[in-house]
Amino acid sequence: MNTEDLLKEANIGSEINDKDTARLIINKDKIIDTNEVEGLKVDAREIKDGVDIKIRLEKNTVIEKPVHLCFGVTQQEAVQKIILDIEIGDNSSINIFSHCIFPLAVDVKHIMDGKIRIGKNSFYSYTEKHIHSEEGGITVIPKARITLEENARLKTIFELLKGRVGNIDIDYETTCMDRSVMEMTAKIYGKSDDIIKIKETGNLIGKWSRGVLTSKVAVRDNARAEIFNKLFADAEYARGHVDCKEIIQGNGKASAIPIVEVNNSKAHITHEASIGSVDSKQLQTLMSRGLSEDSAVELIIEGLLS
Amino acid sequence: MNILELKNINLQINGNKILDNLSMDFWEGYIHAIVGPNGVGKTTVGNLIMGLEGYRDFEGDLLFKNRTIKKLNLYERAKRGITMAWQEPARFEGLTVENFIKAGAKNKNRKTVERALEKVGMDPDDYITRAVDKSLSGGERKKIELASILAIDPKLVILDEPDSGIDVASLKNIFDTIQSLKENGASVILITHSLEVLKQAEHAFLLCSGTLLTKGSAEKIGSYFEDKCIPCNHKNKPDKNGVKL
Ligand SMILES: Nc1ncnc2c1ncn2[C@@H]1O[C@H](COP(=O)(O)OP(=O)(O)O)[C@@H](O)[C@H]1O
Numbered sequence: 001m002n003t004e005d006l007l008k009e010a011n012i013g014s015e016i017n018d019k020d021t022a023r024l025i026i027n028k029d030k031i032i033d034t035n036e037v038e039g040l041k042v043d044a045r046e047i048k049d050g051v052d053i054k055i056r057l058e059k060n061t062v063i064e065k066p067v068h069l070c071f072g073v074t075q076q077e078a079v080q081k082i083i084l085d086i087e088i089g090d091n092s093s094i095n096i097f098s099h100c101i102f103p104l105a106v107d108v109k110h111i112m113d114g115k116i117r118i119g120k121n122s123f124y125s126y127t128e129k130h131i132h133s134e135e136g137g138i139t140v141i142p143k144a145r146i147t148l149e150e151n152a153r154l155k156t157i158f159e160l161l162k163g164r165v166g167n168i169d170i171d172y173e174t175t176c177m178d179r180s181v182m183e184m185t186a187k188i189y190g191k192s193d194d195i196i197k198i199k200e201t202g203n204l205i206g207k208w209s210r211g212v213l214t215s216k217v218a219v220r221d222n223a224r225a226e227i228f229n230k231l232f233a234d235a236e237y238a239r240g241h242v243d244c245k246e247i248i249q250g251n252g253k254a255s256a257i258p259i260v261e262v263n264n265s266k267a268h269i270t271h272e273a274s275i276g277s278v279d280s281k282q283l284q285t286l287m288s289r290g291l292s293e294d295s296a297v298e299l300i301i302e303g304l305l306s
Numbered sequence: 307m308n309i310l311e312l313k314n315i316n317l318q319i320n321g322n323k324i325l326d327n328l329s330m331d332f333w334e335g336y337i338h339a340i341v342g343p344n345g346v347g348k349t350t351v352g353n354l355i356m357g358l359e360g361y362r363d364f365e366g367d368l369l370f371k372n373r374t375i376k377k378l379n380l381y382e383r384a385k386r387g388i389t390m391a392w393q394e395p396a397r398f399e400g401l402t403v404e405n406f407i408k409a410g411a412k413n414k415n416r417k418t419v420e421r422a423l424e425k426v427g428m429d430p431d432d433y434i435t436r437a438v439d440k441s442l443s444g445g446e447r448k449k450i451e452l453a454s455i456l457a458i459d460p461k462l463v464i465l466d467e468p469d470s471g472i473d474v475a476s477l478k479n480i481f482d483t484i485q486s487l488k489e490n491g492a493s494v495i496l497i498t499h500s501l502e503v504l505k506q507a508e509h510a511f512l513l514c515s516g517t518l519l520t521k522g523s524a525e526k527i528g529s530y531f532e533d534k535c536i537p538c539n540h541k542n543k544p545d546k547n548g549v550k551l
């Protein structure tokens with residue numbers, strides 16, 4: 001399997017060769033390709049079992065086209081360690097797509113350690129999509145520490161719907177200064193004996209800061225999921241919401257522990273969590289249109305995770 | 307010819323008798339109504355015909371095209387062409403109107419979806435990519451359900467309180483759709499306590515306390531229902547003296 005196949009798996013087309021599209025393509029611990037655009041510096045260095053990456057976006061810079069990061073492992077067995085240090089200057093905007101592709105993995109460990117600072121009035125969107133093998137021998141440990149300066153906005157989506165999860169342990173923590181807004185979403189579908197652990201934390205320490213933590217997880221067979229999402233508000237008019245939805249099928253097991261902590265009487269946080277099998281009313285509606293129980297469940301889960 | 311027959315059905319739920327020696331016969335290609343005040347067992351009849359869990363263990367028999375379907379489950383009955391829209395439509399987070407309507411459709415193309423939506427009076431451009439979730443009103447979801455039923459080209463359609471949550475303007479769309487289901491060859495059962503909905507039917511059954519009080523033309527049943535059942539003056543127990551239409 002070569003890099004081209006990898007990009008095909010990631011569903012990245014010709015846009016990746018466009019000179020105006022910033023990109024960084026890594027296979028295990030090798031830098032395959034990189035492209036910078038004006039105002040955006042991507043400095044990547046190979047280290048033992050991985051790559052150390054520094055991304056700098058200058059202030060007052062809007063990157064129009066999405067930036068593509070591809071972290072692939074074409075081997076069956078490997079360790080891949082990614083160190084990400086991202087700084088977004090003030091009044092700037094960027095949209096990053098991160099593709100994590102381990103199509104043949106039998107025993108692969110992918111560790112991501114991110115430190116991200118988003119400058120004043122800037123917008124940062126980060127979508128990480130995983131495509132895994134059907135083997136289940138993958139361990140993914142993504143960790144990120146994110147700071148939003150005044151009036152900055154963050155939107156992250158973590159998606160692992162294709163292939164077996166294996167073992168995932170997400171740990172994201174975002175700290176919000178005045179008037180900043182963060183939205184963090186994780187969508188994962190666990191099968192067989194997959195193990196899913198999600199820990200997302202939002203610290204709303206700035207006045208008027210806002211945050212939403214959303215986790216949508218489906219588990220079937222013997223898969224398990226544990227979600228610990230925490231929102232902490234310690235500033236006037238901070239607003240937040242924690243939302244966990246988990247669908248369990250078969251012998252799947254799921255737990256959700258939303259923690260909300262409010263230290264300011266003018267702040268307000270809400271949470272909701274639901275865990276259970278597919279709603280019987282949804283099921284009976286689809287089945288009465290001629291869908292089998294299995295296809296009805298799949299369609300409902302697909303919708304929830306879409 | 308009968309498309310569906312209920313033969314002396316007795317149904318108990320948690321030890322309570324819900325349907326009491328109930329017999330009904332529905333003609334193929336006709337629009338029927340099952341009417342009666344709240345709580346007489348109308349929805350229960352729909353659930354029993356559809357084969358929902360909890361409504362399958364009953365005495366008596368249920369025939370579809372002269373063959374028993376008593377042992378068939380919901381999916382198997384749906385596969386024979388029986389379908390139902392419940393009074394309160396389900397919400398599906400993230401499932402688009404397009405995929406919802408396509409799900410059971412024979413022709414899973416966009417045109418089918420668009421046609422079905424147009425038929426129920428909804429502009430496809432406004433709705434096709436939206437989710438069938440709480441962002442749509444109950445009335446909108448009800449029309450979308452009806453569109454999904456049109457798309458599967460069913461043989462027998464049960465519509466439970468098709469006018470509930472529907473505004474006056476949309477009511478005409480609902481009624482038009484009911485007529486086009488018939489035109490497409492479907493037999494229809496309207497479950498209702500509304501005289502206006504009853505008028506859409508040709509033949510009607512009046513239920514009282516889980517049993518059949520009387521049946522006849524929708525007109526006759528309508529005036530009896532209006533006279534004697536609104537309000538019900540015998541606390542939901544059939545009149546000992548019988549019924550004179
Ligand atoms: N699943 C159920 N569990 C308990 N009681 C039920 C169930 N389904 C129906 N019933 C009872 O059967 C009676 C008839 O209900 P229903 O068929 O919903 O009436 P209608 O649709 O005519 O208003 C009611 O007393 C109702 O409480």
Ligand SMILES: [Mg+2]
Nearest residue numbers: 348349350393
């Ligand atoms: Mg009812």
